[in-house]
């Protein structure tokens with residue numbers, strides 16, 4: 001989501017004459033788009049700001065200017081603190097303010113030119129309705145068009161999992177009207193995008209205003225939205241992330257059964273396999289609900305690959321609770337997953353709970369969990385050997401002549417074949433499965449998406 005937001009920031013700044021550069025020392029403005037989800041991510045902001053300060057000072061010594069901005073969830077949660085710890089920052093703005101960026105930049109730039117500090121700009125307001133900016137028209141003619149793109153369809157979260165800052169930093173759940181989503185999807189397809197990932201903190205709880213003249217009042221769920229996006233000319237692959245297990249509905253399960261464009265890969269975070277921990281986390285599912293849900297999804301789409309997020313060391317987690325998580329992982333079988341040590345976040349209920357788990361216990365549990373997940377990922381990658389997969393070739397690889405693409409399961413696939421080109425969907429036969437990637441060879445049938 002931050003990648004998507006950063007792209008939108010670049011879009012809204014283009015009319016002011018700003019373009020992207022490769023390194024901060026080439027930049028007239030640096031925006032750090034930050035993440036507040038765990039303490040480590042949030043602390044990185046301050047060390048990064050320390051480094052950027054040197055560049056900014058050098059620039060000012062040479063009578064130049066560099067605007068330094070902090071965006072995203074750390075800005076939202078700790079705006080005042082950023083300005084006191086790093087007073088040289090010019091602009092601090094939250095995830096719902098990026099459409100006001102041109103105005104803020106103009107103010108910061110005037111303040112800078114007037115000499116000294118005209119006062120930093122702080123914008124962490126939550127509007128009643130989040131604003132989704134569309135791509136400016138100039139974007140339509142980019143050379144080197146990307147084949148794959150993100151599209152935000154839902155923002156915010158009302159779930160209040162006890163460990164999580166997102167409801168506080170991203171605000172309440174809001175679904176973008178289907179007409180807007182379809183217009184942006186069509187425009188992206190028009191510039192060559194063939195794979196779309198629909199984004200939202202609770203994307204499967206999408207309930208946007210529908211776009212059907214026969215039923216103008218109807219609200220669409222995610223299943224319907226995916227069907228309409230997949231029907232757009234040129235869109236060949238659809239994905240969505242991230243989902244909340246308790247809100248997966250029958251329409252979405254049916255979409256996995258009926259729509260070949262919907263990739264057979266689903267990120268469905270369970271967090272823990274212990275019912276006691278799930279309850280303390282304020283998740284609205286227990287381990288058996290999750291098992292049954294995966295069962296239903298696999299009945300609809302037998303080759304579905306699953307991914308998840310896990311937290312170890314949530315307050316009160318016992319050895320038995322942790323064992324239940326390992327058991328769930330054994331039962332489900334993941335194709336890949338993300339896992340984290342619990343990180344107490346200021347202002348969240350779990351940070352105040354008794355029974356905080358020792359760091360070394362967290363580290364041990366994380367290592368054991370990751371051993372199991374890595375073994376499952378390797379087993380899955382090896383099980384792909386001999387299969388033919390459609391791979392969207394995205395970029396050059398490290399070796400000369402090598403290309404890297406994505407399989408339907410999001411695996412990186414390496415291939416060396418002079419007949420293949422970036423931007424095509426190639427049918428590759430998998431010849432090797434590694435820890436984090438596959439190797440493939442061309443099967444003779446390459447095709448160019450429309």
Ligand code: 5AD
Nearest residue numbers: 037163164269309310340341342343
């Ligand atoms: N500590 C550790 N992990 C967290 N996550 C969210 N908040 C925390 C926290 N306080 C993880 C969850 C979530 C993912 C995006 O980040 O697993 O699904």
Ligand code: SF4
Nearest residue numbers: 157159160161164166
């Ligand atoms: Fe955070 Fe996801 Fe829970 Fe929302 S559903 S509070 S974003 S972990």
